[in-house]
Amino acid sequence: xxxxxxxxxxxxxxxxxxxxxxxxxxxxxxxxxxxxxxxxxxxxxxxxxxxxxxxxxxxxxxxxxxxxxxxxxxxxxxxxxxxxxxxxxxxxxxxxxxxxxxxxxxxxxxxxxxxxxxxxxxxxxxxxxxxxxxxxxxxxxxxxxxxxxxxxxxxxxxxxxxxxxxxxxxxxxxxxxxxxxxxxxxxxxxxxxxxxxxxxxxxxxxxxxxxxxxxxxxxxxxxxxxxxxxxxxxxxxxxxxxxxxxxxxxxxxxxxxxxxxxxxxxxxxxxxxxxxxxxxxxxxxxxxxxxxxxxxxxxxxxxxxxxxxxxxxxxxxxxxxxxxxxxxxxxxxxxxxxxxxxxxxxxxxxxxxxxxxxxxxxx
Amino acid sequence: xxxxxxxxxxxxxxxxxxxxxxxxxxxxxxxxxxxxxxxxxxxxxxxxxxxxxxxxxxxxxxxxxxxxxxxxxxxxxxxxxxxxxxxxxxxxxxxxxxxxxxxxxxxxxxxxxxxxxxxxxxxxxxxxxxxxxxxxxxxxxxxxxxxxxxxxxxxxxxxxxxxxxxxxxxxxxxxxxxxxxxxxxxxxxxxxxxxxxxxxxxxxxxxxxxxxxxxxxxxxxxxxxxxxxxxxxxxxxxxxxxxxxxxxxxxxxxxxxxx
Numbered sequence: 229x230x231x232x233x234x235x236x237x238x239x240x241x242x243x244x245x246x247x248x249x250x251x252x253x254x255x256x257x258x259x260x261x262x263x264x265x266x267x268x269x270x271x272x273x274x275x276x277x278x279x280x281x282x283x284x285x286x287x288x289x290x291x292x293x294x295x296x297x298x299x300x301x302x303x304x305x306x307x308x309x310x311x312x313x314x315x316x317x318x319x320x321x322x323x324x325x326x327x328x329x330x331x332x333x334x335x336x337x338x339x340x341x342x343x344x345x346x347x348x349x350x351x352x353x354x355x356x357x358x359x360x361x362x363x364x365x366x367x368x369x370x371x372x373x374x375x376x377x378x379x380x381x382x383x384x385x386x387x388x389x390x391x392x393x394x395x396x397x398x399x400x401x402x403x404x405x406x407x408x409x410x411x412x413x414x415x416x417x418x419x420x421x422x423x424x425x426x427x428x429x430x431x432x433x434x435x436x437x438x439x440x441x442x443x444x445x446x447x448x449x450x451x452x453x454x455x456x457x458x459x460x461x462x463x464x465x466x467x468x469x470x471x472x473x474x475x476x477x478x479x480x481x482x483x484x485x486x487x488x489x490x491x492x493x494x495x496x497x498x499x500x501x502x503x504x505x506x507x508x509x510x511x512x513x514x515x516x517x518x519x520x521x522x523x524x525x526x527x528x529x530x531x532x533x534x535x536x537x538x539x540x541x542x543x544x545x546x547x548x549x550x551x552x553x554x555x556x557x558x559x560x561x562x563x564x565x566x567x568x569x570x571x572x573x574x575x576x577x578x579x580x581x582x583x584x585x586x587x588x589x590x591x
Numbered sequence: 592x593x594x595x596x597x598x599x600x601x602x603x604x605x606x607x608x609x610x611x612x613x614x615x616x617x618x619x620x621x622x623x624x625x626x627x628x629x630x631x632x633x634x635x636x637x638x639x640x641x642x643x644x645x646x647x648x649x650x651x652x653x654x655x656x657x658x659x660x661x662x663x664x665x666x667x668x669x670x671x672x673x674x675x676x677x678x679x680x681x682x683x684x685x686x687x688x689x690x691x692x693x694x695x696x697x698x699x700x701x702x703x704x705x706x707x708x709x710x711x712x713x714x715x716x717x718x719x720x721x722x723x724x725x726x727x728x729x730x731x732x733x734x735x736x737x738x739x740x741x742x743x744x745x746x747x748x749x750x751x752x753x754x755x756x757x758x759x760x761x762x763x764x765x766x767x768x769x770x771x772x773x774x775x776x777x778x779x780x781x782x783x784x785x786x787x788x789x790x791x792x793x794x795x796x797x798x799x800x801x802x803x804x805x806x807x808x809x810x811x812x813x814x815x816x817x818x819x820x821x822x823x824x825x826x827x828x829x830x831x832x833x834x835x836x837x838x839x840x841x842x843x844x845x846x847x848x849x850x
Contacts, residue, residue, distance in 0.1 A: 559799055560843040561635045565825050566717035 248343065249351040250470070253368045253463045259312070259470050262374035262528020266402065267463075268367040269354075271409050275321065275365060295321045296414040299406065299438075300452030301399050303419065304460035306391070309534040310505035310512060311468040312370040313391075315398045316460030318452050319411060320364040328359065329451035337448040337457060343465065350462040353455075366459045367405060369398040370467060373531040380533035396427070400434055407435075415439045417453045419446040468505055471529040475519070507536035516540060522547045593621050593657055593683040595648040600679035600694055602647070602812075604670045606838055609809035609830075610639045611663040613802075613840075618712050619659040621683075625651070625836070629716055637802045638717065638825075638841040647836045655685050660712035669705045677703075719841070724819035724827070726753035726794045729787040730773065732816040732830065736807035738771045743800045745769050748845055752795040753820060758788055762800070783814050794820045797845040803828070806840040 253267040275294050299319040306313055320328065329335040333349060341349070353360045371394060379389035399418065406413060416438045420427060428442040446453040503511030513536060516526070525532060525541045532538065540546065597603055610630075617630035617639075625648075628641040645651040669692055673679060677694040687709055694703040738760050742749050746764035753759075761770035776786040809830045810816070819827040825841040832838060 558845050559634075559636050560846045562631060562638050562717065562825055562841060562843045563635050565843065566638070566719050566841075568715050568717060 248465045248469055249347040249354075249462065250466045251350050251354055251459075251462055253370075253459070254466045254470060255370075256470055259370070259372070259467050260474050260528075262372045264312075264370060264372045264375045266367065266369040266398075266405065268405055268409065269365050271365050271411055272361070272363055274363055275319075275411055294410060294412040296412050298322050298325050298415045298417065298450075298452045299403065299411075299413045300446070300450055300454070300456040301402070301416070301418040302447050302453050302457035302460055303395060304457065305464040305505070306395075307507075308505035308512075309507045309516070309531050309536050310373065310502055310529050311464060311471060312372045313376060313395070314460040314464040314467070315369040315371070315395065315402060316366065316456040316458070316463065317368075317399075317402045317406065318364065318366045318456035318459055319406060319413060320452060320455075322414060324363055325451050328363065329455055333360065335451050335454040335458060337445075337454055340448070341458065346458050346462050347465070349455075349458050353459070364455070365406070365409075365411065366456070367402050368459055368463045369402050370463065371395075371398055372528060374528040377530075377532040377534075380531075396430065400431070403431075403435060413438050416441065417446050417450040418442045419453055419457070420444050468529075471527075472502060475527065475529065507534060517544075520545065523549075592652070592654055592685055593659075593681065593687075594650070594652045595621075595626065595681045596650055597648055597679040597681075599675065600670070600673040600677040601675040602643075602832060603679060604673060604675070605809070605811045606641060606643075606832065607663060607666055607670060609806075609812065609838060610641070611667050612805055612808070613637055613639055614663060616660065616662050616710065616712050618714050619661055621653045621657045621659065623653050630714065631717070632802075636799065636843050637805075638719075640719070640839040640841070641837070643832065643836045644834060646834050647832065657683055657685065657687065658712075659683060659687065659690050660710040661690065661707065662710065665707060669707055672703055672705070683709075722819075722821060722824060722827075723791075724824075725790065725792045725821040726758070726819070727787075727789045728753065728758050728773075728818045728820075729785070729815055730818070731784055731786075732807070732810040732813055734773075734786075735816050735818070735828075736804075736810045739800060739803045739807050741771070742769060743804050747800055748797050749800050749803065750795060750797045751818075751820060751826070752793075753788065753790055754793045755790060785815075794822055796820055796822065796826065798826055798842050799845060802840075802842050806842070809838050809840070812838060 252269070255265050255267065258265045275297060297319045298321075299317055301315065301317050304314045304316065305311055333352070335341075335349065352358050353364065353366065355361055376391065376394065379394055380391065382389060403413070403416065413435070414437075416431065416435060418427070418431065418441070420442050424442040424444065428440055431440045431442065441450075443449060447457045448454065501511060502515035503509040505512055507513060516530070516537065517540065519526060520540060522545060525537065525546070530537055532541070610628075613632045614630040617628055620627045620629075623645065625642060625644040625646075627643075628639065631638045645653075673694040674696060676698075677696055680693040680695070682691040682693070683689075689706045689708050692705045692707060695701070739749070742760060742762045745766065745768070746762035749760050749762045751758065751760055757772050757774035759770055759772045762768060773786050773788075775788050776784070778784065806828045812832055813830040815831075817827075817829040817831075819829070823844070825843050828840045828842070830838045
């Protein structure tokens with residue numbers, strides 16, 4: 229995985245705000261176990277197809293479709309070595325897209341929005357009685373660091389499963405989930421991973437009824453993609469926070485003395501935090517170095533398939549592991565046939581190589 | 592002290608190339624009659640036995656028995672710097688912690704010198720009993736390599752069957768099966784292409800092709816190869832380096848239900 233260099237400004241944007249809003253899309257237990265999961269927000273009643281139960285004779289024909297919706301897809305946390313990669317989708321009625329998101333709430337690319345702004349937008353979205361909550365739905369898929377690593381590190385001959393393939397499958401699963409919940413998705417906007425054309429073809433085949441647009445920088449072009457990126461980003465930020473707290477808690481417990489003054493602990497936390505989780509972030513690499521177990525490396529928060537992690541574990545301080553050779557049951561061993569001959573026993577080739585002792589008869 | 596001068600660096604280059612994928616670290620045991628090496632691969636299925644007799648070197652001097660513990664990957668790196676026709680000299684003290692290797696170009700006066708760090712390797716030596724093999728096959732080394740690589744495409748293992756009719760290399764894989772049969776073949780004008788089969792009793796054994804293909808890297812050392820088989824005994828594949836110097840590979844047979 230390429231470690232993209234990053235300047236100070238970017239790092240600040242990537243570092244989660246402290247006290248980030250913890251959205252309902254954080255499944256704490258699953259996150260801590262390092263599991264991959266998906267979360268769907270309830271579909272706003274206004275988007276639901278009018279249920280066919282009220283009318284009697286539409287059973288065989290199609291269900292009346294709900295309000296036509298636009299759906300945006302974006303990801304967060306593709307590059308970091310720590311934490312999950314989160315895919316977010318966001319959908320709302322087509323005509324609302326511009327006025328509600330852009331004009332009223334100023335959604336923009338989550339990389340442009342400050343962490344605090346992202347967090348508060350997400351909070352609004354999750355608060356009943358707000359206009360966002362009333363007319364918009366969203367979902368996320370959190371691909372855990374553990375699973376990303378496990379898929380990427382599969383031996384090539386058993387079919388390795390790279391990040392792009394994992395991402396595409398997560399996206400498709402999310403959109404399918406929205407369709408399954410009865411939302412009438414008419415337009416799909418996706419921020420690209422790799423080649424837009426190929427990706428667009430694939431999505432068009434899977435979702436023939438929707439108009440699919442895959443574009444670079446879609447998150448700054450289409451408001452629903454911006455909103456999706458906020459969902460993804462805030463979920464990732466919060467997940468990182470949850471993972472970090474768990475780590476820090478176990479750390480202090482292990483250290484023994486745990487009840488210093490509040491202020492002190494805050495400072496220590498700040499100093500030892502893992503920052504943005506990007507390999508280029510010095511905080512992150514310092515944290516990795518400090519917290520590496522020589523055999524097992526790190527916990528489920530770490531993507532072991534990342535170069536940074538791999539190098540550190542394999543060459544810088546990690547214990548060198550000698551993996552046993554594959555035991556091939558069907559092959560016999562040479563040691564079954566040839567005896568160890570460190571003592572010169574028989575007069576065989578190698579036994580006599582260094583000469584046999586001259587017996588008494590020589591004198 | 593050891594001093595061994597080899598007229599062609601190539602001999603050592605090719606030898607090390609042939610074994611470096613089977614063995615990582617091993618001792619070069621030096622005494623007054625030459626330099627020997629014996630090592631098993633990690634899985635203890637294959638064994639390399641090399642002997643470079645004193646006559647292969649000009650001059651050769653070794654006062655005391657010395658074990659040179661060498662990492663073959665490192666040695667390969669050093670030998671890569673030698674031209675095939677360079678004169679190669681190895682020197683070591685009596686209790687050495689490094690091996691001095693010198694290449695002299697025969698064309699110009701270029702001299703290259705390396706000191707390779709040595710290590711202590713605790714290695715067990717296996718006694719290889721003298722065996723009267725039931726079948727001994729001499730054939731062009733390129734032919735043996737071709738058979739092994741061709742069959743490797745089909746299967747992981749090969750059954751070598753020697754009868755009075757000839758020797759048959761056969762394998763069965765997922766896509767089907769294949770076999771190559773060779774017979775005695777001697778043409779005076781082209782002795783290099785001769786195939787000679789000496790048989791005292793019929794033999795049939797199965798071996799892992801992965802190892803055989805690995806052995807075939809020694810093809811560069813010699814035009815011909817000798818393959819010796821006896822039932823329920825490891826296979827011997829021998830390449831003659833020059834005179835009585837040789838590179839031998841032993842391979843334990845597969846066990847079980849091939850038939």
